[in-house]
Amino acid sequence: MSRKPRKNEEDNGFAAWGGYMEAKKAKLAEQFSKVTVELTNKKSDIFNGIAILVNGYTKPGADELKIFMAAHGGNYHLYQNQGGCPTTHIIATNLPNVKINQLGNIPVVRPEWIVDSISANKLLDFKKYLLYTNQSRTQPKLNFTVIEKDKNTFPTNEKSEVNKILAEQPQKYAKTATDPQFLSDFYNNSRLHLISTLGAEFKQLVNKLREESNSEFPGLEKLIRSKTETGFNSEKSLKSDKIIMHIDMDCFFVSVGLRNRPELRGKPIAVTHSKSGKSNPNGPNRQAEVDLYVKRLPEGPLPKLNLIDETSSMAEIASCSYEARQCGVRNGMFMGSALKICPNLVPIPYDFEGYKDVSSVLYHTIAEYTLDIEAVSCDEMYVDVTKILKKSSITVSEWASHIRHEIMERTGCPCSTGFGANRLQARLATKKAKPNGQYYLEPEDVDNYMYELPLEDLPGVGYATIVKLHNLGLKTCGDLYDISLSTLKNELGQKNSEMIYDQARGIDKKSLNYEHERKSVSADVNYGIRFKNHSEALVFLESLSKEVYSRLSEIKMKAKTITLKLLIRAEGAPKETAKYLGCGVCDAINKSITTSYYLENPQHIFKEAKNLYERLGIVPDDLRGVGIQLSKLEKISRTNKALAKFLNQVSIVESNITTRNELFDNNDENRQNNNVKILNIENKNKNTGVNNNLNSTDETIKQEIKSGSKQEKVTSTASKRGRSRGNKTTLTKSTSNLTNYFKHTKNEPSTKEFKSGNNSIDLNVLKELPKDIQKEIMEEYNLSEKVLDKLESKPSSVATNVEKNVDTKDNKNNENKEVKKKKGFAALTKEELKTLLKNWIRNQEIPKEKDIDMLGAFFTKLVEERKLEYLFSMVNLLYRYRL
DNA sequence: ATCCTCCCCTAC
DNA sequence: TAAGGTAGGGGAGGAT
Missing domain, CATH: 3.40.50.10190 (BRCT domain)
Known part of the structure; x- marks a missing residue:
């Protein structure tokens, strides 16, 4: 039964590795700070x-x-x-x-x-x-x-459905979603994906900058200083309570692309994947698809489709220069079509890294003046410049020139800025300012300006809305002045009508939103989807599940609702799409489910997505698009609070050990008091279990524990079950509960487990528990001492999900051990984690803050994932090795 | 009334 | 060839 620490094993623990990195980092600190x-x-x-x-x-x-x-x-x-x-x-x-x-x-x-x-x-x-x-x-x-x-x-993972089906794949891959490389290829080349992800990133950046701000704005301070030196004209007072700036890079992708191609400036340019402007001459007949598309459009003006012929490129133009716009070329147009109206149009390739770099400079430049920023996208934001103007006493125009000049200097790309009393006015002003200009829509000019403005220029008025408005005979904002709000409501609904009604008058009640909160996470692919059977579709669904999970985990959230979004080839639509591997004309089918547990790993997501997929009864051949969206998001505990949170959930009932610091405070007095009796699990994560079969009455187990001088308050579902409880909890009762816990929270069977009716218990966990508890459990399960003796001779390895991906044959390989350490606690084997904890305690080493946080996060994760067996054994180790 | 799901619409 | 993503606001209509 001895669980003495093994000597000198794996002395290169996590802390040692941390030290290695710290030393290297310190040396190079100035380079990345x-x-x-x-x-x-x-x-x-x-x-x-x-x-x-x-x-x-x-x-x-x-x-x-x-x-x-x-x-x-x-x-x-x-x-x-x-x-x-x-x-x-x-x-x-x-x-x-x-x-x-x-x-x-x-x-x-x-x-x-x-x-x-x-x-x-x-x-x-x-x-x-x-x-x-x-x-x-x-x-x-x-x-x-x-x-x-x-x-x-x-x-x-041997069990992986992907691998199983990969083995059945035919020898030839098309460049479709059945290709294992497809997902990354696609996302690495998708402009829309980039726009979306960068947008989200910069919203997050603003959050982060605001959080970390020390309220010092070097740019602003410099501006104030230089103003007094050069004697800018000061403006006595502002024309409105607030001055909002809208800033937008001019044809962003083109500008970035031209930074290193000065010879192309002044020419009609298009950023596109197409090089030749031609598509496969043996491609499908496109007319049938175009006809069907037109047929399905709402009544109203038709988009330009006459420029599509059988061989012109259907690659879309992500961005085109103003010279190209003069010929009628527009963003989103097909390259082949654009070439027909602008034969000199020069295609330039994408530069995704460049977009990212320039955006980053743009945001950091503004952030030197203020953090009252609402990020709209990678190249566009709203800024409340009221404070800047007041503090520096410069005019709107002076400020605009200054900041536009600075952005041009630092990015090599032009931008335009608009100003107004609210975000709508600022935004409309930018429209007037473009390209490479600035404009202040002053309060006294608003009415005149709005009266003439075409309704489609209002933000939020797109194709469908403008069709409806035109059908009502409404063309300009001024036309709305004669119309009652209720007339509008019949067509557009309550909120939309009010919004347009206000906007037409230059009113915008929405203030800038500086702290962005994510409400959903999704991953969609509506390109290259061509499946022959359900297996192929499911393989892809699994990889998409992993993709969307990785996005969820990046923002440290978990979800309760999952929506499967499918595009199905429309009836009558040709099987071979006009655009190579496009989705063609489709019907959308979405189905969602709100789960009783948190979706917080790729398996959860795939399981539910697969369910939804199967429930929809799709013909895989007709599938043209697949998306997974997660919503009802909740933040996973912040890592730096994680251990504290964990300790609240699992109160360690041990004389003086109640706080994080004390847990690792290894003084003699504490050591003597380490008569660990029982863990007190206060399960705050009722719904986090992966185990759907969890008996609800067993979900919450709270126990009152007598702990030294401290006595904790109790509410227990045990009492609801009619259990006897007093204000003292005896070891026996506690253990009963613990045993109960084992019976009901097992999610997946471990490799070594004992079945007893419907209940099972992991022997490795049992082995790690205090002897007295062991004894009781063994009695209850009628286990003989020999079972544990047998185990003693073998190396302990609890087969939890945490460890599944660790190749045991690598354990002897030092290099791989080092790799694992870098992955964090979740990737360590049980033995490795054990050694790590052991070393901390034995060496009386106070772990680094980040290590504690990491451990806390790991433990919290175990609680949330119901990997309680593993958790218990780890926590138990913490006590045991202190003895 | 208020919520939920399944859309549609818009923006970049 | 081609890379038709993604988040959020909001409406319709049914459930509570």
Whole structure:
């Protein structure tokens, strides 16, 4: 029964690794402490010819690695083979299965390679830093056989539906969603995806900057100083309570693309995937699809479709220059169509990294003046400049010139700014200011300006709304002045009518929203979806589940509602779409379910998505689009509060140990009082269990514990079940409850478990419990002592989900051990975590704050995921090794 | 009334 | 060839 700590095993614990990184980081601290606005000084050329792509979470993080590469002559790729330049190395510490098949023959290297190379001031051999030591540099380009090989090469989940079905795949892949590489290929090339994700990122950035702000604005201070020097004309008073600025980059993608192509300035330019303006001459006849599309449009003016012929490119124009707009070219137009009205139109490729960089500079530039920013998208925001104008006493026009000049200087891209008393007026002013201009729609001009304004210029008035308004005979905002609100309501509904009614008069009651709160997370693919059968569709659904989960976990949230969004080929629509691999004319089917538990891992999401999919009874052949949306979101506990939260949930009933600090305070007095009696589980996460069969009365177990001088208040569902309780809880009763817990919270059976009727108990957990509790459980289950003795001789390994992906054969491999440590607690084996905790306690080491937070987060996760067996054994260890 | 689900619409 | 995503506001109509 002895659970003595093994000696000297794995002395390179987490703390040691942390120290390693700290030392390296300290040395290079100045290089990444600055915001990305500042260009890092070139330090060396050691990474000449190296182009890295960072995959997933790494330490140091992607932002830091990016700066390292920039400072030492290397390239940083946002997506594979960016700009036609081959990616030479993938940097990762933890590669989810979903991404393994996407890497081709590019070596996957741990980030220490970068850090160590910089420390050594020379390029070290990356082979020593390979994430997977048996990865071959000479692997041929991704094909079926390689996928098979990869299956053996990388640790993958045997049960994975993906792998099962991959094995049944035919030898040939189209560039469709059945290709394992498809999802990343698609997202790496989707402008709309980029726009969406960047938009969300910058909203988050504003939140973060506001949170971390020390209320110092160096730009503003400098402006105030220079104003007194140069004697700007001061403005006595502002024309409205507030002055709102709307700022928008001019044809953003084009401007970024032209930074390094000055020779193209002044020409009609289009950012598009199409190079030749032509599509496959053997493609399908397009007329049938166009006809059907027109047929399904609402009554009203038709969009321009006459420019589509059988071979012109249907690649969309993401952004076009003002010269192109003069010919009638518009964003979103097909390249082939645009070329017909503008034969000189010059196509330029996307530069996704450039967009990101320029956006970042834009936001950080504004943030030097104020944080009263509402991010709209990567190239557009609203800013309350009232304070800026008051403090610096400059005019709207002076400020506009100043900030536009600064943005041009720092980004190389022009922007336009509009000003007004509210966001609507500011926004309309920007429209007038463009391109590369500024305009202040002053209060006294608003009425005149609005009267003439076409209704389609109002934000929120799009195609469908304008059709309805035109059908009512309404063209301009002025036309609305003669109409009653109720007439409008019949067509447009309550809120929309009020909004348009107000806006037509220049009124906008909505104030700027500085703190953005996410309400949903989704991942949609309506391109390249061509499935022959349900299996293919489900494989894709599984990878999409992982994708949407990774987005959910990035924002540290969990969800209660999942919506499956499908596009189905419309009746009569040709099977082969006009646009290559497009979705064609479709009907949308959405189905959602609100779950009784939190969706917080990819398995949950896939399970529910699969259910919804099956319930919809789709013909897989007709599927043209798939999306998963998660809503009813809730924040997962913040990591820095995680341990505290955990300790509230699981009160450690031990004489003096009640707080986080005391838990790790290893003084002698405490050690003597460590007569651990029982864990007090206060289950606040009623609905977080993965186990749907959880008996609700067993969900909440609260126990009153007598703990030294402290006595805690109790409300227990045990009493509802008629259990006897007093204000003292005896060991026996507590243990009963604990035993009960084991019976009902088991989600998936562990590898080693004992069945007793419908109940099962994990022997490894049992083994970790205090002896007296063990005894009682064993009595209840009629287990003999021999069971545990047997176990004692074998290495302990509880098969929890936490460990499933860890390849045990790697345990002897030091390099891989180090890898695991970097992944955080969730990826450590039980033994490794045990050793880590043990070392902390034995060495009387006070763990680093971040380690404690990480541990707390990990424990909280275990509670929420109902991996209580694992949790109990870990917590128990904390006490045990203190004895 | 108020909520929920399933849409539709709009914006970038 | 081509990369037709994503979040949020809101309405209709049924459930409570």
